[in-house]
Amino acid sequence: MSAVRWYGPRDLRVEAVATPRPSAGEVLVRVERVGLCGSDLEEYREGPVSIPPDAIPLTLGHEVVGTVVACPGEEVAVGTRVIPDVVVGCRHCWWCDRNQEGLCPDLPVRGQQQDGGLAEYMLADARTTVVVPPAVELDVAAFAEPCAVAVRALRKAGDLTGAVVCIYGAGTVGLSVAQAALSSSAAAVVAVDPVASRRRLASDFGAIACSPDEAVTVIRDLTDGRGADVVLECAGVPQAPAAVELSRRGATIVLVGFRADRLVLPWLDVVLGERHLIGSAAHLWDxxxxxxxxxxxxxxxxxxxxxxxxxxxxxxxxxxxxxxxxPTVLKILIRP
Incomplete structure (x- = not known):
């Protein structure tokens, strides 16, 4: 089969590799769509970020939808369209025993530490595949993984009733977070992004959209100067510490954006303002x-x-x- 193999920064090669064979408890999925993610782009630009040296070359791709073509244990019927779970975990540590595979210290993820879905076929665990209802279009189902990231981030944010919610970064995940927040009982949702086309999309969804230069004024006007009740940082850019400036004292800040290097936060504002900083990564299948x-x-x-x-x-x-x-590109889907 054909697969896209990562060898180093800006070194991707389409190669012929052996088609994997599923063992007991696994399924073989014929990949139909793969979304290119911001974390994939980090690996492309600067990797290895998450890729271990002994896994190179690696097949990237973790936003996958496909159809089961083999399942030795018959847990999933052949012909079923599924979202393969990519957050695998080591299966035996303290966190994996508690169904917290995303916190596993080893954290094997298909497409990051193990071969993923930028190929004609991929392996997945039968138990953790999520069935896609027949009425869901293929190109819609392909967004299940980034939408799952948004679902998890908003769960970390807590009750949004009456809240002013700020989303810093209106890429695919940020716009997914915005849509979910807009469907909640939040009083207002503000999307901040430097790219005009992304702001237009956020506005079309119903959010108040503004550029980073306008964000402080917009949010202060909405909150009588207090700041946002909840800020979800979805950009992972050097300006990410602005999430603290945009939040009120006692606010919740959920850090979703992915970046390889370190960022400096205004620590005094976090401590004296008793702000809650919460990380949100990956997702759980169930x-x-x-x-x-x-x-x-x-x-x-x-x-x-x-x-x-x-x-x-x-x-x-x-x-x-x-x-x-x-920068106007949001989601490119790959069709194996």
Whole structure:
């Protein structure tokens, strides 16, 4: 089969590799769509970030939807369209024993530490695949993973009733968070992004959209000068500490954005303002992915405006270049 293999920064190769064979408890999935993620882009630009040296070359791709073509244990019927769970965990540590695979110190993730879905076929655990309802379009189902990230981030934020919610970074995940927040009982949702096309999308969804330069004024006007009740940082950019400045004392700040280097936070404002800093990474198959698929099926999430283009597997290196160079691009789907 063909697969996209990562060898180093800006070194992706489409190669022929052996088709994997499922063991007991596994399924073999024929990959139909793979979304290119911001963390994939970090690996493309600066990796290895999460990729272990002994895993190189690695097949990237963790936003996957496909159809089961083999299942030795018959846990999932052949022909079923599924979202393969990619957060695997080591299966035996303190966190994995408590169904917290995302906190596993080893944290094997398909497409980051193990071979993923930028290939014609991939392996997944039968127990943790999430079935996609037949009525959900393929290009909609392909957004299940980023939507699951949004679901988890908002769960970390807590009750949004009457809250002014600020989303810093209106990329695919940020816009998914915005849609979910807008469907809640929040009083107002503000989306902050430097790219005008992303602000327009956020506004179309119903958010108050502004540039980073306008954000402080917009949020102070909404809150009588207090600051946002909840800030979700979804950009992972050097300006991410602005999330603290945009929040009120006692606010909750959920850090979702992914960045390889270190950031300096205004620690005194966090401590004296008793702000709550919470990290949110990945997702759990039985909580976040299942909820995301259900929300896609109901139309709570509408990912169609986030879909920039679909490209064949052979053009994946060009797709990464496109994603790297054009800030107006949101989600490129790969069609193996």
């Amino acid at each position: 909580e976040d992915v299942t909820a995301a698929v259900a929300m896609l099926a109901r139309g709570t999430f509408n990912p169609r405006p986030l879909h920039t283009t679909t490209m064949p597997l052979t053009e994946t290196p060009a797709a990464f270049q496109h994603l790297d160079q054009d």
